[in-house]
Amino acid sequence: MDFGEKLGQAVEQNRSLLCVGLDPDPARMPAGVSVADFNRAIVDATADLVCAYKPNLAFYEALGQAGQDALRQTLRHIPDHIPVIADAKRNDIGNTTAAYARALFEDLGVDAATVNPYLGFDSVEPFASYRDRGIFVLCRTSNPGAADFQDLPCRQGRHYLPLYQVVAQRAAAWNTRGNIGLVVGATYPAELGIIRKSHPSMLLLVPGVGTQGGEVAQVLRQGADARGGGIMVNSSRQVLYASRGKDFDRAARAAALTLRDEINLHRSVLPV
Numbered sequence: 001m002d003f004g005e006k007l008g009q010a011v012e013q014n015r016s017l018l019c020v021g022l023d024p025d026p027a028r029m030p031a032g033v034s035v036a037d038f039n040r041a042i043v044d045a046t047a048d049l050v051c052a053y054k055p056n057l058a059f060y061e062a063l064g065q066a067g068q069d070a071l072r073q074t075l076r077h078i079p080d081h082i083p084v085i086a087d088a089k090r091n092d093i094g095n096t097t098a099a100y101a102r103a104l105f106e107d108l109g110v111d112a113a114t115v116n117p118y119l120g121f122d123s124v125e126p127f128a129s130y131r132d133r134g135i136f137v138l139c140r141t142s143n144p145g146a147a148d149f150q151d152l153p154c155r156q157g158r159h160y161l162p163l164y165q166v167v168a169q170r171a172a173a174w175n176t177r178g179n180i181g182l183v184v185g186a187t188y189p190a191e192l193g194i195i196r197k198s199h200p201s202m203l204l205l206v207p208g209v210g211t212q213g214g215e216v217a218q219v220l221r222q223g224a225d226a227r228g229g230g231i232m233v234n235s236s237r238q239v240l241y242a243s244r245g246k247d248f249d250r251a252a253r254a255a256a257l258t259l260r261d262e263i264n265l266h267r268s269v270l271p272v
Contacts, residue, residue, distance in 0.1 A: 004203075010082050019051060019235075022039055022054065022240075024038055024060075028237075035067065052082060053078055054234055086110040086112070093119065114205070116138050124180075131179060139168050139171065140188050141185050142185025142207050150163050180202075181202055181203035182205070189222045196223050220263065228267045233263055238259065239252050239255045240252060
């Protein structure tokens with residue numbers, strides 16, 4: 001089963017477009033709870049509410065070997081039918097990228113990964129060559145400084161387009177195996193709408209809802225495809241840190257349930 005099939009089954013089974021980011025920050029976690037135990041509790045509390053999980057590898061790498069061990073324990077605990085996206089934002093020249101791809105897809109065994117396209121096609125192809133795995137190309141990111149480069153005008157024939165639109169065009173052209181999607185931040189709904197209109201069938205991973213200020217209604221209105229899908233709405237801190245008390249897992253479930261249902265509510269009123 002490839003990434004797209006696995007994602008589609010999880011979306012249908014859990015009636016969910018919600019992706020939960022597993023980004024453990026010990027400074028915000030309940031005292032005395034290990035990263036592995038924290039993640040296991042979050043997964044147990046939300047596994048019937050999500051379409052995917054997205055661990056950001058930086059949070060594990062920052063904790064050294066203990067963090068790496070916690071990541072592997074977390075990956076083993078996630079139910080097999082739920083896809084895992086490694087938020088790694090990897091890229092380099094071809095042979096190094098091939099090593100990155102092996103590390104993520106073969107060693108860690110994740111279903112998909114985020115990839116930085118700055119070095120061009122030959123640096124993305126080693127990831128995309130894994131036909132059963134998905135990759136999400138950074139296109140319009142959710143951070144305030146995104147415009148520093150992503151809005152720069154690029155000449156395309158007689159016209160100029162902002163860099164993020166050129167990235168989307170190139171990624172669509174590279175998507176010959178149907179396993180490339182785009183990362184487009186919820187904090188830029190107008191740009192999200194432009195990307196969806198230009199690329200009606202590409203899968204979009206949308207971070208930035210909740211703590212970063214993205215609004216669910218706008219995300220669904222601007223980013224969903226013609227069937228009301230084609231999008232994963234990611235939330236990390238809003239779910240993970242709903243409580244710092246002993247009830248953190250119950251609070252996380254309540255937050256995830258509220259967000260999943262809010263997404264579905266707005267999805268239900270989309271024109272199809």
